[in-house]
Amino acid sequence: MKAIVLLSGGLDSLVTLGQALANGRQVLTLTFDYGQRHAIEIDAARAIAAYYRVQNKLITIDQSTFCEAKCSLTGGAAASTYVPARNTLFLAYAAGQAEIIEAGEIYIGANRADRTGFPDCRPEFIHAFQGVLDQGTKIPARILAPLLELEKSDIIKLGMRLGCPLELSWSCYNPQKTKPCHTCDACRLRINAFRAVEDEAEKTRSHCS
Amino acid sequence: MKAIVLLSGGLDSLVTLGQALANGRQVLTLTFDYGQRHAIEIDAARAIAAYYRVQNKLITIDQSTFCEAKCSLTGGAAASTYVPARNTLFLAYAAGQAEIIEAGEIYIGANRADRTGFPDCRPEFIHAFQGVLDQGTKIPARILAPLLELEKSDIIKLGMRLGCPLELSWSCYNPQKTKPCHTCDACRLRINAFRAVEDEAEKTRSHCS
Numbered sequence: 413m414k415a416i417v418l419l420s421g422g423l424d425s426l427v428t429l430g431q432a433l434a435n436g437r438q439v440l441t442l443t444f445d446y447g448q449r450h451a452i453e454i455d456a457a458r459a460i461a462a463y464y465r466v467q468n469k470l471i472t473i474d475q476s477t478f479c480e481a482k483c484s485l486t487g488g489a490a491a492s493t494y495v496p497a498r499n500t501l502f503l504a505y506a507a508g509q510a511e512i513i514e515a516g517e518i519y520i521g522a523n524r525a526d527r528t529g530f531p532d533c534r535p536e537f538i539h540a541f542q543g544v545l546d547q548g549t550k551i552p553a554r555i556l557a558p559l560l561e562l563e564k565s566d567i568i569k570l571g572m573r574l575g576c577p578l579e580l581s582w583s584c585y586n587p588q589k590t591k592p593c594h595t596c597d598a599c600r601l602r603i604n605a606f607r608a609v610e611d612e613a614e615k616t617r618s619h620c621s
Numbered sequence: 622m623k624a625i626v627l628l629s630g631g632l633d634s635l636v637t638l639g640q641a642l643a644n645g646r647q648v649l650t651l652t653f654d655y656g657q658r659h660a661i662e663i664d665a666a667r668a669i670a671a672y673y674r675v676q677n678k679l680i681t682i683d684q685s686t687f688c689e690a691k692c693s694l695t696g697g698a699a700a701s702t703y704v705p706a707r708n709t710l711f712l713a714y715a716a717g718q719a720e721i722i723e724a725g726e727i728y729i730g731a732n733r734a735d736r737t738g739f740p741d742c743r744p745e746f747i748h749a750f751q752g753v754l755d756q757g758t759k760i761p762a763r764i765l766a767p768l769l770e771l772e773k774s775d776i777i778k779l780g781m782r783l784g785c786p787l788e789l790s791w792s793c794y795n796p797q798k799t800k801p802c803h804t805c806d807a808c809r810l811r812i813n814a815f816r817a818v819e820d821e822a823e824k825t826r827s828h829c830s
Contacts, residue, residue: 474681496720504713511705532757540756543749548709548741
């Protein structure tokens with residue numbers, strides 16, 4: 413079966429792609445250029461798609477859509493990383509692409525870690541968007557969010573089990589040229605999750621020895 | 622209250638805009654350039670927005686999104702005018718804009734005439750998308766589709782009652798330079814609807830005389 417995977421280039425979308433491939437899907441990945449400050453993420457998406465040898469389509473979203481938004485991801489000064497209706501827009505593009513290539517599934521990396529600040533990462537939102545696909549497209553695709561109930565460290569562990577090239581993913585919101593800043597929310601979340609996974613492994617090892 | 626109005630430049634969206642203004646809304650109109658063959662429609666949208674002195678924002682949709690679709694509106698050879706997930710995409714953009722400008726309403730011109738061929742013009746679809754707004758945005762806007770139960774001739778009559786500049790709207794899918802072809806589905810629907818309105822008016826007049 414064909415599937416669309418939303419691939420930002422971050423950890424979550426990488427593991428989601430790994431899961432789609434583990435499910436045996438023939439994948440088209442979609443990456444969005446919406447003028448995000450961390451555009452290096454797009455390079456990561458390309459590298460990940462190349463690693464897996466899957467098709468990657470870059471969709472440019474009219475920057476004027478977001479540039480007035482008071483959010484830091486597209487260059488504003490405010491602290492929030494919330495971009496209004498971003499996943500709605502990404503899923504809308506995915507819905508169209510799914511119809512065009514006749515994909516039966518759309519994979520999105522929404523998960524527990526993003527749930528507090530981003531209403532469009534919650535199960536209720538995914539469920540609501542499924543309703544839009546069911547009603548608004550001729551051959552409705554099914555939305556799959558395999559990470560929906562996972563915390564970041566669980567996502568890392570799943571990625572390891574699936575053999576995902578985690579080192580190719582990009583999380584930082586404030587890249588210093590080609591290096592992550594290690595201080596932004598996304599960096600800290602990533603670092604702490606990797607540490608938690610490592611600590612757990614350490615405990616298991618000491619327990620076994 | 623602020624409102625977003627999806628303004629294609631066609632008859633339906635013009636009358637929808639007229640209704641939003643009659644409702645006393647402060648309107649931002651959104652027009653989409655998605656590489657449609659009938660791009661003259663965009664000029665009509667601009668002319669309509671200028672007539673009403675409302676803001677018009679042109680959003681360019683990455684043409685690669687649609688160019689592979691087997692549909693005639695973006696230049697393909699097939700007969701269908703169906704563009705996959707088009708209203709889903711338009712409403713997704715509207716959802717983001719509504720959050721940005723804090724609009725409480727989103728107006729869309731979906732109506733009975735389009736319902737057969739376009740799943741994303743049906744009441745069930747509009748209802749489903751309302752669910753996405755309710756779940757996926759911080760301050761959910763309400764979607765209004767004032768033409769939802771109207772046939773084309775009723776839309777024309779409503780437009781006349783609202784004093785809409787119907788002559789500024791554009792319907793033809795196959796423009797001959799700046800003139801409508803008078804033979805495509807959209808032209809025929811428009812011509813027949815205007816004739817029906819005229820016939821009805823004629824009957825009323827003869828009845829009264």
